[in-house]
Amino acid sequence: MPEATLVIPLWADLTAVGLGGVQGALFASGFRGERRLDLLGVAIIGIVMGMGGGLIRDLLLNVTPVTLQSNWYLLTATLAALVGMLLAGVFRRMNAVIVGLDAVVIGLFGAFGTGKALTLGLPMVPAIFVGVCSAVGGGILRDMIMGLPVAIMHVGSLYAVAAGVGCLVLAGAHALGAPLVAASIACIVVTAVIRLLAVMFDISLPEQRALYRRKVAVETSAIPIIKP
Amino acid sequence: MPEATLVIPLWADLTAVGLGGVQGALFASGFRGERRLDLLGVAIIGIVMGMGGGLIRDLLLNVTPVTLQSNWYLLTATLAALVGMLLAGVFRRMNAVIVGLDAVVIGLFGAFGTGKALTLGLPMVPAIFVGVCSAVGGGILRDMIMGLPVAIMHVGSLYAVAAGVGCLVLAGAHALGAPLVAASIACIVVTAVIRLLAVMFDISLPEQRALYRRKVAVETSAIPIIKP
Amino acid sequence: MPEATLVIPLWADLTAVGLGGVQGALFASGFRGERRLDLLGVAIIGIVMGMGGGLIRDLLLNVTPVTLQSNWYLLTATLAALVGMLLAGVFRRMNAVIVGLDAVVIGLFGAFGTGKALTLGLPMVPAIFVGVCSAVGGGILRDMIMGLPVAIMHVGSLYAVAAGVGCLVLAGAHALGAPLVAASIACIVVTAVIRLLAVMFDISLPEQRALYRRKVAVETSAIPIIKP
Numbered sequence: 001m002p003e004a005t006l007v008i009p010l011w012a013d014l015t016a017v018g019l020g021g022v023q024g025a026l027f028a029s030g031f032r033g034e035r036r037l038d039l040l041g042v043a044i045i046g047i048v049m050g051m052g053g054g055l056i057r058d059l060l061l062n063v064t065p066v067t068l069q070s071n072w073y074l075l076t077a078t079l080a081a082l083v084g085m086l087l088a089g090v091f092r093r094m095n096a097v098i099v100g101l102d103a104v105v106i107g108l109f110g111a112f113g114t115g116k117a118l119t120l121g122l123p124m125v126p127a128i129f130v131g132v133c134s135a136v137g138g139g140i141l142r143d144m145i146m147g148l149p150v151a152i153m154h155v156g157s158l159y160a161v162a163a164g165v166g167c168l169v170l171a172g173a174h175a176l177g178a179p180l181v182a183a184s185i186a187c188i189v190v191t192a193v194i195r196l197l198a199v200m201f202d203i204s205l206p207e208q209r210a211l212y213r214r215k216v217a218v219e220t221s222a223i224p225i226i227k228p
Numbered sequence: 229m230p231e232a233t234l235v236i237p238l239w240a241d242l243t244a245v246g247l248g249g250v251q252g253a254l255f256a257s258g259f260r261g262e263r264r265l266d267l268l269g270v271a272i273i274g275i276v277m278g279m280g281g282g283l284i285r286d287l288l289l290n291v292t293p294v295t296l297q298s299n300w301y302l303l304t305a306t307l308a309a310l311v312g313m314l315l316a317g318v319f320r321r322m323n324a325v326i327v328g329l330d331a332v333v334i335g336l337f338g339a340f341g342t343g344k345a346l347t348l349g350l351p352m353v354p355a356i357f358v359g360v361c362s363a364v365g366g367g368i369l370r371d372m373i374m375g376l377p378v379a380i381m382h383v384g385s386l387y388a389v390a391a392g393v394g395c396l397v398l399a400g401a402h403a404l405g406a407p408l409v410a411a412s413i414a415c416i417v418v419t420a421v422i423r424l425l426a427v428m429f430d431i432s433l434p435e436q437r438a439l440y441r442r443k444v445a446v447e448t449s450a451i452p453i454i455k456p
Numbered sequence: 457m458p459e460a461t462l463v464i465p466l467w468a469d470l471t472a473v474g475l476g477g478v479q480g481a482l483f484a485s486g487f488r489g490e491r492r493l494d495l496l497g498v499a500i501i502g503i504v505m506g507m508g509g510g511l512i513r514d515l516l517l518n519v520t521p522v523t524l525q526s527n528w529y530l531l532t533a534t535l536a537a538l539v540g541m542l543l544a545g546v547f548r549r550m551n552a553v554i555v556g557l558d559a560v561v562i563g564l565f566g567a568f569g570t571g572k573a574l575t576l577g578l579p580m581v582p583a584i585f586v587g588v589c590s591a592v593g594g595g596i597l598r599d600m601i602m603g604l605p606v607a608i609m610h611v612g613s614l615y616a617v618a619a620g621v622g623c624l625v626l627a628g629a630h631a632l633g634a635p636l637v638a639a640s641i642a643c644i645v646v647t648a649v650i651r652l653l654a655v656m657f658d659i660s661l662p663e664q665r666a667l668y669r670r671k672v673a674v675e676t677s678a679i680p681i682i683k684p
Contacts, residue, residue: 040616055516060283062292064518068573068582075581117296125303126296140373145596147605149375160268288511290520344525353531354524369603378604388496 002097008066008112014076016108017067018048019101019137021077024049025084026091026098027142037084043143046081047074052138060130061120103195106163107188110135114167115184124171133169135191137216158198166191236294242304245278245295247329248366249305249346252277253312254319254326255370267313273370274309275302280366281337288358289348328443331423334391335416338363342395343412352399359395363419364388386426394419464522464568470532472564473506473523476594477533480505481540482547482554483598495541501598502532502537503661508594509565516586517576559651563644566591570623571640576620580627587623589646592616614654621645 028037028045038046051067051074057066067073084091091098113134117127136159143150151159170187174180254275279295279302286293295301312319319326341362345355364387379387398415402408414455480502507523507530514521523529540547547554569590573583592615599606607615626643630636 043617058518059287059515060293060296062286062290065516068516068578068586071579071581074581074585076260094463100439122296123299125299126301130296143375144372145601145606147375147599147603150373287515288521288524290514290518351527352525353527354529357530358524371603372600375603378601388500 008116010070010072012108013054013066013112014072016105016112017054017073018076019050019082019105020053020109021046021050021080022084023098023102023105024138025081026088027082029085029088043081043084044077044145046084046140047077048145049138049149050077050080052135052141053134055111056137056141057109057113057116057130057134060133061117061122063120064087084162087182099199100192100196101191103162103199104188106135106159107166107191107196109138110167111170111184111187113169114187115180118171118174119180121149124175127166128164128171132160132163135163158194162191162194162198165194179211181215234251238298238300240336241282241294241340242300244333245282245301245309246304247333248281248337249274249308250312250319251326251330251333253309253369254316255430257313257316270313271306271309272313273374276369276373276433277366278305280369281341281362281364284365284369285337285341285344285358285362288361289345289350291348301444303453308309324340327427328420328424331390331420331427332401332416334363334423335385335394335419337366338391338419339396339398339412339415341416342398343408346399346402347408351405356392356395359398360388360391361417363391363395386422389436390419390422390426393422464572466526466528468564469510469568470528472561472568473521473529474536474584474649475561476506476509476533476565477536478540478547478592479554479558479561479581482544484537485541485544486489498541499534500601501536502540503533504597504601505594506533508597509569509590509592512593512597513569513572513590515566515588517573517578543545555655556648556652559648559655560616560644562591562651563647564624565594566619566623566647567643568642570643574627574630575636580631584620584623584627587626587643588616588619591619591623599624603684614650617681618647618650618654623652642644642651647653 023047024126025042027049028042053067054067056072058067110131112131114127114131117130120123122130140150166187166189169190170183173186175184178186242248256270256273263347282295282301283293286295291351329441339360340359342355342359345358346352350358367387368378394415398411399420401411406414481498483505484498484501510523510529511521513636514523555679568587570583570587573586575581578586595615622643622645625646626639629639629642634642
């Protein structure tokens with residue numbers, strides 16, 4: 001397999017990291033628990049959302065985390081988190097923009113994850129799995145660190161499903177011989193479109209069957225910027 | 229060290245993954261929080277329970293995760309989770325079977341973990357540690373993702389202890405020169421027997437001493453299929 | 457880069473692990489939820505606090521975890537946790553000693569993390585990041601496993617900040633050509649002093665701005681030995 005297929009351009013990677021950092025800060029600034037987040041807490045959530053996907057991808061692939069090979073990733077994520085925090089009010093008024101950017105970010109992380117996995121020789125199913133983990137891993141880590149129930153586990157707008165279908169398109173096109181760049185762009189577009197349609201038309205997966213009653217003291221929050 | 233000792237037969241590995249996936253789905257189908265799990269949530273719990281142990285083992289050993297080298301692991305775990313969800317009612321009536329299978333699964337994951345660690349040259353104590361992490365790691369990940377207190381941390385039937393004793397038997401027998409397959413079978417038997425005796429006779433570890441009062445708002449759930 | 461710079465003396469590493477284990481047991485013995493921790497739970501928290509930092513560091517650096525290459529790490533952490541549990545009452549009366557030791561432990565883990573990252577060739581910013589993750593990673597894992605909100609995320613005494621400044625001093629001194637041992641000692645001293653001053657004078661980071669109201673059912677606990 002040629003090395004060249006592995007290269008994710010730094011600007012694309014940093015764009016995803018920066019957008020993730022802003023999303024993290026917006027989430028954190030909407031958070032209100034018994035104890036308050038301090039500035040560091042907001043920065044941590046920004047870093048987790050911006051870099052978590054890439055870290056999880058590289059851990060699963062057992063390669064040295066690329067986000068730690070350059071100063072730019074951490075600087076970008078932290079700066080984006082601080083900007084996101086300070087301008088949270090402005091961003092909130094541009095809800096549509098945020099939801100749109102978020103949909104693109106999921107697509108970017110999914111494409112980077114599945115693409116890297118395929119170029120490392122993983123079979124199709126685990127390559128898609130790695131892509132989905134990259135796309136939603138930052139959000140899962142965020143929820144776990146904040147002590148919230150993991151948003152994507154619960155009935156809601158298709159988030160992981162959008163990433164999954166996008167990554168499936170990438171892996172399928174790659175298997176059929178399409179160039180990786182074209183397949184990645186298709187992945188990003190498909191993911192973003194499914195996610196946006198799900199938000200617009202409030203589509204969700206069916207609830208699981210045969211629920212038994214057992215109370216757990218959780219009050220949840222999911223993605224506040226979308227359903228305030 | 230000969231390569232041959234490292235080989236876990238695919239059918240054995242997939243059996244453990246499948247049983248783990250079913251267990252995960254049964255757990256998830258018994259869950260009832262403020263927000264409901266959707267189908268994806270059930271599948272995620274199944275994947276986490278079926279593949280979490282192997283992923284944690286390979287991360288700790290810093291080797292490429294074997295569960296991502298083939299399509300079969302993810303397909304097996306997901307399929308098992310869906311079957312487990314649809315047949316949750318049936319499975320619940322066969323409680324004894326489930327508890328028995330669960331005990332065998334802990335033994336399998338413990339044996340695979342400790343065996344792989346030993347063949348990679350780890351000393352005895354960390355090899356046992358890796359085995360126990362493999363055996364109980366899926367359950368820990370499940371509880372963390374679902375926002376529940378981690379079941380094995382609390383007073384209950386011996387779960388991690390059973391895995392620990394089984395892995396100790398494996399490592400001890402290996403140190404005394406026993407072949408790895410025989411030692412692994414002993415590990416699985418010992419783990420399962422201890423676990424089943426603990427469930428049957430309701431044996432548990434002594435509570436920690438010197439508890440001070442501090443309330444934390446957790447309502448817990450542990451392993452619902454065993455103590456409904 | 458010479459191999460020699462990478463060596464952390466085993467006694468220093470085990471000292472940090474042992475102190476971490478004691479801290480973990482003291483934390484666990486102060487914990488009182490709906491379900492009680494058993495002896496194993498206390499041992500797990502001790503292992504997590506003593507070995508978590510080193511494990512996270514080695515995972516981020518994609519190297520084989522050094523804490524699993526020898527029997528001593530797990531034995532030290534477990535023994536320290538049991539001693540910590542049995543003598544919790546004694547330790548509690550020596551609060552100043554505990555806070556002081558804790559400050560030194562953060563410094564040790566931070567110095568080991570950043571030092572190892574630098575010798576592996578990481579740039580400055582990610583090297584500092586790895587150091588901070590090593591310093592506070594054990595506490596984050598502990599909180600996640602116990603289902604508590606992560607202490608360092610919330611308004612409180614400077615914990616991660618102390619580690620960050622210390623690691624920055626190490627990386628800066630290293631960039632200016634200082635020997636790694638001297639830079640590491642400076643890191644430990646700076647971290648411990650900032651942490652102790654923050655505890656003594658109750659200094660904290662400013663709260664994040666622009667908080668919106670949203671209740672989440674968390675009752676938190678942070679570091680009970682410091683603010684009982």
